[in-house]
Amino acid sequence: MVDSKKGWKAWLYLAPAIVLLLIFTVWPIINTVRIAFLEGYQPMEAIKGVQYNIGIGNFSDVIAYPKFLDVLKNTLLLTVLTVPISCFLALIIAVFLNSIVKFSKLFQTIYFLPYVTNSIAIGMVFSMMFNIVGHSSVNVAEYTGSLTIYNQFVNDAGQTMGYTAQSWGYINSMLIALGLNPINWINAGSSYTANMAVMVIYIVWNALPFKILILLGGLQSVNKQYYDAAKIDGASRGRVFWRITVPLLSPMIAYVVITGFIGGFKEYSSIVGVFGDTMGPAGSAGKLNTMVGFIYDAMSGNRYGRASAAALILFAIIMAVTLVNLYVSKKRVHY
Amino acid sequence: MKVKLEKLTKRFPTRGNKNEEVIAVNEFDFEIPDGKLIGLLGPSGCGKSTTLFMLSGLQKPTSGKIFFGDDDVTGLAPEKRGVGLVFQNYALYPHMTVKQNIMFPLQNMHLPKQEIIRRTEEVAQLVQIDELLDRKPSELSGGQQQRVAIARALVKQPRVLLLDEPLSNLDARLRLQTREEIRRIQRETKVTTIFVTHDQEEAMSISDLIVVMKKGVIQQIDEPQKVYDNPVNLFVSKFLGTPPINVFKGKIEDNTLYIGEDKIMKFKADDQEVFVGIRPEGFIVSPKGGLHCQLKNIEVMGRDSSIVSTHPSADSPIIRSIIDSDLKVQPDENGVVTFDVRKNKIFVFKAEGENERIYAEDGGKE
Numbered sequence: 001m002v003d004s005k006k007g008w009k010a011w012l013y014l015a016p017a018i019v020l021l022l023i024f025t026v027w028p029i030i031n032t033v034r035i036a037f038l039e040g041y042q043p044m045e046a047i048k049g050v051q052y053n054i055g056i057g058n059f060s061d062v063i064a065y066p067k068f069l070d071v072l073k074n075t076l077l078l079t080v081l082t083v084p085i086s087c088f089l090a091l092i093i094a095v096f097l098n099s100i101v102k103f104s105k106l107f108q109t110i111y112f113l114p115y116v117t118n119s120i121a122i123g124m125v126f127s128m129m130f131n132i133v134g135h136s137s138v139n140v141a142e143y144t145g146s147l148t149i150y151n152q153f154v155n156d157a158g159q160t161m162g163y164t165a166q167s168w169g170y171i172n173s174m175l176i177a178l179g180l181n182p183i184n185w186i187n188a189g190s191s192y193t194a195n196m197a198v199m200v201i202y203i204v205w206n207a208l209p210f211k212i213l214i215l216l217g218g219l220q221s222v223n224k225q226y227y228d229a230a231k232i233d234g235a236s237r238g239r240v241f242w243r244i245t246v247p248l249l250s251p252m253i254a255y256v257v258i259t260g261f262i263g264g265f266k267e268y269s270s271i272v273g274v275f276g277d278t279m280g281p282a283g284s285a286g287k288l289n290t291m292v293g294f295i296y297d298a299m300s301g302n303r304y305g306r307a308s309a310a311a312l313i314l315f316a317i318i319m320a321v322t323l324v325n326l327y328v329s330k331k332r333v334h335y
Numbered sequence: 336m337k338v339k340l341e342k343l344t345k346r347f348p349t350r351g352n353k354n355e356e357v358i359a360v361n362e363f364d365f366e367i368p369d370g371k372l373i374g375l376l377g378p379s380g381c382g383k384s385t386t387l388f389m390l391s392g393l394q395k396p397t398s399g400k401i402f403f404g405d406d407d408v409t410g411l412a413p414e415k416r417g418v419g420l421v422f423q424n425y426a427l428y429p430h431m432t433v434k435q436n437i438m439f440p441l442q443n444m445h446l447p448k449q450e451i452i453r454r455t456e457e458v459a460q461l462v463q464i465d466e467l468l469d470r471k472p473s474e475l476s477g478g479q480q481q482r483v484a485i486a487r488a489l490v491k492q493p494r495v496l497l498l499d500e501p502l503s504n505l506d507a508r509l510r511l512q513t514r515e516e517i518r519r520i521q522r523e524t525k526v527t528t529i530f531v532t533h534d535q536e537e538a539m540s541i542s543d544l545i546v547v548m549k550k551g552v553i554q555q556i557d558e559p560q561k562v563y564d565n566p567v568n569l570f571v572s573k574f575l576g577t578p579p580i581n582v583f584k585g586k587i588e589d590n591t592l593y594i595g596e597d598k599i600m601k602f603k604a605d606d607q608e609v610f611v612g613i614r615p616e617g618f619i620v621s622p623k624g625g626l627h628c629q630l631k632n633i634e635v636m637g638r639d640s641s642i643v644s645t646h647p648s649a650d651s652p653i654i655r656s657i658i659d660s661d662l663k664v665q666p667d668e669n670g671v672v673t674f675d676v677r678k679n680k681i682f683v684f685k686a687e688g689e690n691e692r693i694y695a696e697d698g699g700k701e
């Protein structure tokens with residue numbers, strides 16, 4: 001314990017941090033809870049002294065909102081798809097990075113690059129890579145242009161139709177080079193599956209470096225002698241991985257999975273990066289909107305009550321999932 | 336399984352200097368008879384672990400060959416050699432229970448489940464850990480971990496059992512007890528065993544044969560008592576025995592051995608400077624003797640007394656000699672005791688080079 005006479009000094013040193021935390025973290029949290037239970041809260045009215053009913057109106061408003069279920073579905077889907085993939089890939093890559101001797105520093109740098117790059121900027125690069133410029137459907141029989149026609153189909157009128165493009169993004173160019181049909185990934189009229197695929201690839205790639213860093217650190221602190229022992233014991237590479245590496249690394253794996261889930265539920269800027277702040281392909285704004293996007297939308301529409309309620313719902317979901325995670329890891333993790 | 340090493344050599348590149356090398360193990364040549372327990376003995380850094388790791392296959396020799404029986408196993412991967420290895424710090428898998436640790440090698444061999452369970456129980460009984468099977472290694476004492484490590488090494492019925500300083504992490508009493516245990520287990524299983532240690536007492540007490548090493552070079556291979564009674568050089572004589580041998584600077588002149596100016600005995604050899612080693616039990620208090628030491632004190636320890644004295648030609652600050660405590664030690668008025676020496680407890684070594692033993696040309700007869 002700090003000597004009580006010197007206590008005021010400790011508080012003095014802590015004061016700047018405490019004041020900032022109180023203003024920008026603690027008070028907003030309290031205020032969010034407060035506003036969430038004030039039905040139909042509007043800040044501009046509140047200043048004028050309008051009183052609000054206390055109740056769960058904001059919550060029922062959120063749940064009844066037509067797009068809420070879509071937003072929830074998008075968020076859950078992105079999380080459930082990206083967390084296992086990114087954790088598993090990160091584990092494989094970390095094991096690989098740990099085992100190579102030559103160029104390991106070079107590879108570490110390459111895999112670490114996404115971490116130090118702005119995610120909106122990377123998102124824009126991704127949207128270029130998956131892009132199709134000047135995409136249009138034409139009647140094959142009547143087409144006189146010089147562009148190649150892809151994805152031919154017969155329409156209701158019995159005409160053979162197909163798609164042309166002025167220019168392909170990098171990914172579609174590769175598909176074409178491999179003799180496959182290009183895919184409308186993110187442009188107008190693109191499918192939900194294609195959109196999701198792009199987002200999963202992007203989010204996984206973006207999430208890898210942090211996970212690799214944690215897992216690699218864990219691997220490097222594992223005593224090499226266990227691997228020697230496993231060799232003497234005649235364990236195959238697969239068995240060494242599943243019976244030695246994974247259990248010894250389980251505290252780090254648990255950490256990466258738990259923070260992965262939390263990050264997944266807060267997914268927002270990656271979608272802005274790829275699709276812009278309409279949160280969807282041209283013509284279908286909000287198609288890929290997430291919980292955090294929903295909260296932003298509500299705020300910018302001055303619906304603070306709805307935003308606060310949605311924030312609390314998100315908090316409850318994250319809390320529940322984290323508790324499940326902790327429960328599972330208690331049984332599976334060897335500390 | 337007989338084990339044979341043929342000119343086995345391991346060099347390590349030195350960090351930062353590619354042209355310089357450490358020779359950890361230098362042209363080892365020896366044969367271990369089937370079913371024996373061999374002690375590899377030497378100070379820290381002399382290449383004991385490296386030898387063991389080459390035998391296990393974890394390290395590749397720079398040159399030379401290893402045979403198990405008649406099979407050349409030099410290029411064989413560890414898991415194909417059928418060796419059990421107990422690491423210096425045991426390396427038990429911390430996340431597995433004792434049972435899982437022991438079963439792990441068997442599961443890798445894809446044995447039937449019944450067989451795995453049978454063998455696990457059998458080996459657990461052998462090393463007396465049946466009651467600990469469901470514990471994690473962190474819940475075991477050092478000695479118990481030790482047994483588990485031995486069980487894990489033995490359960491696959493290895494052709495050769497390798498132990499790397501297995502007792503060095505145990506306290507003194509447990510060490511005594513455990514080394515008897517290792518001896519018992521080795522006798523029961525009759526597995527050819529190589530036991531690495533830097534503790535001469537440990538090696539002497541349990542080995543059938545000891546290999547004394549120094550800086551990657553084998554000094555002497557023989558039964559423990561024979562190495563003690565007949566060391567081939569000064570290093571070996573100093574390394575074996577507690578209390579250690581007393582070393583003096585001396586000379587041979589006119590077929591007589593001198594320590595300083597003290598005339599010790601007849602010794603037929605060329606005139607030269609020498610080192611003389613006398614075992615603590617090689618001193619006889621006798622006015623007829625030639626060795627005059629300044630008495631410092633006498634420590635009586637039950638049956639024996641330890642006489643602590645000094646001599647200007649001694650290589651160490653004190654000389655320790657052990658005599659029967661019934662004998663009276665009477666120093667003269669200047670505090671000098673006079674010793675005669677037992678011929679079989681005194682060794683003469685060259686003063687130069689590797690300090691090889693010098694034998695009297697007439698075999699020590701007067």
Ligand SMILES: Nc1ncnc2c1ncn2[C@@H]1O[C@H](COP(=O)(O)OP(=O)(O)O)[C@@H](O)[C@H]1O
Pocket residue numbers: 347348357358359377378379380381382383384385386
């Ligand atoms: N991996 C290695 N790289 C370089 N030098 C090594 C390596 N392993 C051992 N050595 C050197 O080889 C010598 C013998 O080591 P070691 O066999 O571990 O000795 P011991 O087990 O007898 O104490 C030492 O000088 C040590 O520094």
Ligand SMILES: [Mg+2]
Pocket residue numbers: 380383384385500
């Ligand atoms: Mg060693």
